Amino acid sequence: xxxxxxxxxxxxxxxxxxxxxxxxxxxxxxxxxxxxxxxxxxxxxxxxxxxxxxxxxxxxxxxxxxxxxxxxxxxxxxxxxxxxxxxxxxxxxxxxxxxxxxxxxxxxxxxxxxxxxxxxxxxxxxxxxxxxxxxxxxxxxxxxxxxxxxxxxxxxxxxxxxxxxxxxxxxxxxxxxxxxxxxxxxxxxxxxxxxxxxxxxxxxxxxxxxxxxxxxxxxxxxxxxxxxxxxxxxxxxxxxxxxxxxxxxxxxxxxxxxxxxxxxxxxxxxxxxxxxxxxxxxxxxxxxxxxxxxxxxxxxxxxxxxxxxxxxxxxxxxxxxxxxxxxxxxx
Numbered sequence: 630x631x632x633x634x635x636x637x638x639x640x641x642x643x644x645x646x647x648x649x650x651x652x653x654x655x656x657x658x659x660x661x662x663x664x665x666x667x668x669x670x671x672x673x674x675x676x677x678x679x680x681x682x683x684x685x686x687x688x689x690x691x692x693x694x695x696x697x698x699x700x701x702x703x704x705x706x707x708x709x710x711x712x713x714x715x716x717x718x719x720x721x722x723x724x725x726x727x728x729x730x731x732x733x734x735x736x737x738x739x740x741x742x743x744x745x746x747x748x749x750x751x752x753x754x755x756x757x758x759x760x761x762x763x764x765x766x767x768x769x770x771x772x773x774x775x776x777x778x779x780x781x782x783x784x785x786x787x788x789x790x791x792x793x794x795x796x797x798x799x800x801x802x803x804x805x806x807x808x809x810x811x812x813x814x815x816x817x818x819x820x821x822x823x824x825x826x827x828x829x830x831x832x833x834x835x836x837x838x839x840x841x842x843x844x845x846x847x848x849x850x851x852x853x854x855x856x857x858x859x860x861x862x863x864x865x866x867x868x869x870x871x872x873x874x875x876x877x878x879x880x881x882x883x884x885x886x887x888x889x890x891x892x893x894x895x896x897x898x899x900x901x902x903x904x905x906x907x908x909x910x911x912x913x914x915x916x917x918x919x920x921x922x923x924x925x926x927x928x929x930x931x932x933x934x935x936x937x938x939x940x941x942x943x944x945x946x947x948x949x950x951x952x953x954x955x956x957x958x959x960x
Contacts, residue, residue, distance in 0.1 A: 632701045633662040634800050634832040635686060635719075640695035642681050646907065654906045655681045657856035658695070660933075663800065668826060668833040670843030670864070672879070673853035674903060679836045680724075683802045686834065687721055688712060700799065717747050720793035724805040726785035730777040736763070737773030740791045749796060762791045767821060783814035787821065797829060804836045819845060840879060844868060852876050855914040856906055858933060862941040872936075872943040874956040875915050881956075897956050913946065921947065921954055 640659045643652035656678040663669045671679050684690035686697055688704065696705045699715055707715075720743070723729035730739055740759045744750045750758055760770040766787040777785055786806060793801055803822070807815040823846055826833055835846055843850055844864060851861040852875065860873040871877045881897040899918045904910050910917050916926040925946045933944040937953070947954040 631665045633664050633698075634667075634700060635661075635663040635834060636696075636698040636701075637661050637682070637686065638696045638698075640682065640685060640697065641693045642678075642685055642690065643693045651907055654856050654909055656685070656692075657909070659853075659856075659858055661851050661858065661861070663832045663834055665799075666830045666832060667849065668835055668847045670847030670850045671834060671836045671853060672838060672840060672843055672850060674838060676855075676903060676906070677853040678856045678906075679838075679853055680804050683721065683804045683834060683836050686802055687716075687719060689721075714747075717743075717749075717796050718798050719800040719802070720796070720798045722786075722789050722793050722801060722803040722806045725809050726782055726789055727777075727809070729789055730785055732777050734776070735773060736768075736775050736777075736780070736788050739777075739788055740773070740795055743792060743796050747796065758795060759791075762795045763788075765794075765825065766791045767817075781814075782810050783818060786810060786818055790818075790821070790825070794825060794829065794831070798831055800832045800834070801826075802834045802836070805838070806835075807842065808837070808839070822846065852879065855904060855909055857914060857944070859915065859945070860941070860943045861933075862938075866938075866941060870953065872941060872948050872953045873915075873945050874919050874921060874947075874954055877956045913944070919956070921956060923947070 638660050640656055642656040643654050645652050659682060661669065671682065673679050681690060685692045692705060696703055698704065699719055704712060704715060737759050740762055741755045744755045744758060759773055763770050763773060768784065768787050780788065807818050810818060819842060835843065837843060847864050849861065850864050850867045851858050852873065854875050860876045867876065868880065871880050878897040878899050901918045904914065904917055912928045913926040913931050916922040919926065929946065931944040931946050933942045935942045936948045937950055
């Protein structure tokens with residue numbers, strides 16, 4: 630197999646709290662990898678730690694422990710000077726297209742900035758590459774003279790895509806790139822991302838809370854809950870047979886456009902609230918909301934292992950080689 634473009638091992642990010650000497654355990658021992666040309670969908674509720682992982686990958690946030698490797702090279706402790714050449718190969722598309730673009734720059738300057746920063750192209754060559762990239766993301770080359778406030782939300786996010794892809798990076802970290810857009814615009818941007826990923830072949834860590842998005846885009850899915858990954862696997866297998874009770878609950882809550890299938894679907898309604906990352910539960914972190922939890926779930930932390938299939942690691946005491954727990958039976 631080809632070496633992964635991104636490999637995260639035992640990543641930890643804790644944010645100290647001034648009072649009490651405690652820490653917010655945003656990410657608590659996460660391992661994942663993204664292969665060449667692969668799209669990994671990282672999903673979970675708000676506050677699960679998804680965006681923190683994305684920021685640690687780009688070293689926008691410094692990890693507390695663990696390692697991040699890009700193209701086989703450990704970048705966890707590299708200085709900013711040593712890290713700078715590697716930034717050419719990894720770029721981020723941010724959630725909010727309104728705040729992620731410099732309002733003082735024109736569109737042309739925004740897209741050309743990575744070319745200038747990395748000394749790739751200047752002058753007429755840079756302008757030609759900007760024109761080409763704008764056209765690839767579905768914007769007129771004439772738009773390069775406009776400023777962000779003159780654009781719609783969808784157009785701004787296309788500019789963000791153009792900026793991230795103008796250097797043809799090996800990895801793109803997309804953090805909820807369509808959640809701030811109108812529903813009518815989301816589909817066109819997602820189709821654009823899928824087309825660009827297919828044509829350019831970059832790897833992508835796609836962070837989202839929307840399961841319909843990852844079903845459309847992702848080759849594999851990693852499901853997060855309260856700072857940890859509880860299940861990973863190929864997209865089609867996750868949707869066909871979710872193994873972890875939390876994954877089952879997420880899928881049951883996803884909107885279903887077919888009214889007949891919606892009526893036939895067995896809904897899973899979770900009780901309680903997501904525990905605070907300041908004081909996560911002992912044992913399985915999901916046991917406080919899981920209606921089928923047993924005593925072992927409350928005391929022993931489950932390991933993320935391929936109990937039933939090698940490519941389907943799951944962190945659940947109730948998953949066995951011969952059976953998958955059905956959360957709907959507990960409601």
